Amino acid sequence: MTSESQLIHHANQLYEKGWMAGTSGNLSVRTEDGFRITPSGKHKGELSVADLVLLPSSGVLPSDSPHRPSAEISLHQTIYRNCPDARAVYHVHTVEATVVSEWARAGSLELPPLEMLKGFGWRGGDPLPVFPVFSNHADVRDIAADLESFFRRKREFLLPGFLIRLHGLTVWGDSPAAAFKHVELFDFLFRFMVLSRTVSS
Numbered sequence: 001m002t003s004e005s006q007l008i009h010h011a012n013q014l015y016e017k018g019w020m021a022g023t024s025g026n027l028s029v030r031t032e033d034g035f036r037i038t039p040s041g042k043h044k045g046e047l048s049v050a051d052l053v054l055l056p057s058s059g060v061l062p063s064d065s066p067h068r069p070s071a072e073i074s075l076h077q078t079i080y081r082n083c084p085d086a087r088a089v090y091h092v093h094t095v096e097a098t099v100v101s102e103w104a105r106a107g108s109l110e111l112p113p114l115e116m117l118k119g120f121g122w123r124g125g126d127p128l129p130v131f132p133v134f135s136n137h138a139d140v141r142d143i144a145a146d147l148e149s150f151f152r153r154k155r156e157f158l159l160p161g162f163l164i165r166l167h168g169l170t171v172w173g174d175s176p177a178a179a180f181k182h183v184e185l186f187d188f189l190f191r192f193m194v195l196s197r198t199v200s201s
């Protein structure tokens, strides 16, 4: 299976989970000639490989592209530029990700020290990793600029994801399967956070 067809398979699965409802979210995979990304504003449960838009390594979109690329392409570009191992970037809108994004303080969200964090390579006992939450600027390029500044501040351990306030979750991985796994791990953490507040209130 090519990485493009894995992306389409995952788009269907993420749509079925309700995480790409109402045309929300966008997915991309790195290819030899750049990366391919979902088109803007299309139903994410009805895509095919032919719908994907190529952003060539030159960074210049071909003028004859039949579809418009995702409006959030600048976030994907920023991740691929800063994370050489990233081969897939997935952005979803889950209810719990949106709820917990409101709980951030000074631009970061405290994650619970759950076993599930080890799925990201975190070792229990190490300090909890910083999980950034960026403002949902009207111009996505301003969010990408905040992300760029975050990447510049080098850290020992970087979680492969971030939230945008009242918007959604973005993750990356060294394969489409890894990106999908990271969406699932973060979803588990966010659902735990929401549920534990509900139970204790």
Ligand SMILES: CSC[C@@H](O)[C@@H](O)C(=O)COP(=O)(O)O
Residues within 6 Å of the ligand: 021, 022, 023, 024, 025, 026, 038, 039, 040, 041, 042, 069, 070, 071, 072, 091
């Ligand atoms: C339901 S609208 C959501 C969009 O504004 C955006 O946040 C999104 O995730 C999808 O944008 P798209 O341009 O289709 O990739």
Ligand SMILES: [Zn+2]
Residues within 6 Å of the ligand: 024, 025, 026, 072, 091, 093, 167, 168
């Ligand atoms: Zn979005």
